[in-house]
Amino acid sequence: MVLPVIHALERLHPEVDSVLMALTTGHLRARAVRPTLGYRDFLHLVDAQAARTWGERLSEGNTSPDVPPDETVAYLGINYLDLIAQHGEAGAAEVYRAQGRYGFRPLHFMRRVLEELQPDVVIATNSPRSEQAALEAAKSLEIPSVGMVDLFGLDSDTYVQRETRPDWTCVISDVVRQRLVARGFPEAGVVVTGNPAFDGLQAPENREKARRFIAERGWQDLTPILWAGHVEPYAHPATTAPAGQALPCEVEAVLRALVARRPDLALIVRYHPSDWHSYPRLPDAPRIHFSEPPNEPIHPLILAAQVVVVQTSTVGLESAVAGKPVISIENSPAAHIWFSLARLGVSTPSATPAHLPDVLDAVLAGQGTCVANAYSRDGQAAVRVAELVQKVLCSAAASDARAGPVLSQGFCKSKYVVDL
8 A cells, every 4th residue: 555655645746755664564575676674774763682582583483475574573573672661571571472463562572663753644554553553653753644544444443443534645535534533533534536556447557467367378368366364363253253364275175176167268376465474385387377466566466357256355356446346254253343344234254265166167157246337436545645745745844844844845745654
């Protein structure tokens, strides 16, 4: 969501200094296209030796090929030191034992980061942990802040539940805007922009990449299925599916068996960028493609597919926006804990992975859920967010100008921090 906003703002106003702090699996992707800060760039704000010690201790089982090792160590160590600062050593150990990385919220650290960088506005997504801490730190320092909600703004979204809210919130549709206003967000501060991460679905270059993807594999006469899975963080009493990788691996097995029986089908297996490397890598097959997220953007794969299968992944909504039929696995614990795409009218439900073959046949026969696309946009969400940032910067600069000139030629000479 963040990189398109930076690009749009810098196209509109090159004089704006955009400082990007890209986190975890977003770090290398961001660094490939622009200068990027990470946790390791701010070790001097904490006890660096203690952070490295904790980070190395906690990194076992917490690494990813998409995150540099020193960034992993800094991220884990700094976050754990912040847990100790908030809860004491015994409390930090208990939080980490119960929640792992999901328990991180580095409020002290992010405040120090903002005090060092002195940004004029902070932008972050609705992700918890570091981004939530950055937005809360901005409020405590009276720095204007902009949050971006990626999906539906439901009660299960921690962004909606937070007591400390940013000054502005960007959402994907008027339905989401009304939902947030009803939950107490200031009406004037919630703006319908669309999701900048979805803009690429309208890009001609992605449609061409999708065409080439199909042609290179000789799949022109086949029906490609995209399976976009993710780990289940928690179990839920409403379903027997456990936490972890068991459910997504079961879905993959069902789809692989279906493709083996059906010569008219092909399969793209795509796991979440944060943990794709940890899944069992099954043998390659002529009509099965295992996608590595660092090497393949998601939008060409969505555009190449004729039907998309998900649990609760953002890919489901993206696919519906792109006009692709979506099937959601409804015994996913995440569907009970957070949201069901089927109940939101985005997908056709499959009660379990075992039901997938029949549901897939129905969907391909045109009997599935047809989305009216209340969430579809024009590919200009990043521009709308950038225009809001311009408004925020200029409003703050005009206010400061009463105490002294802070405006540059024609526009506010400002910088902002973005967290991924």
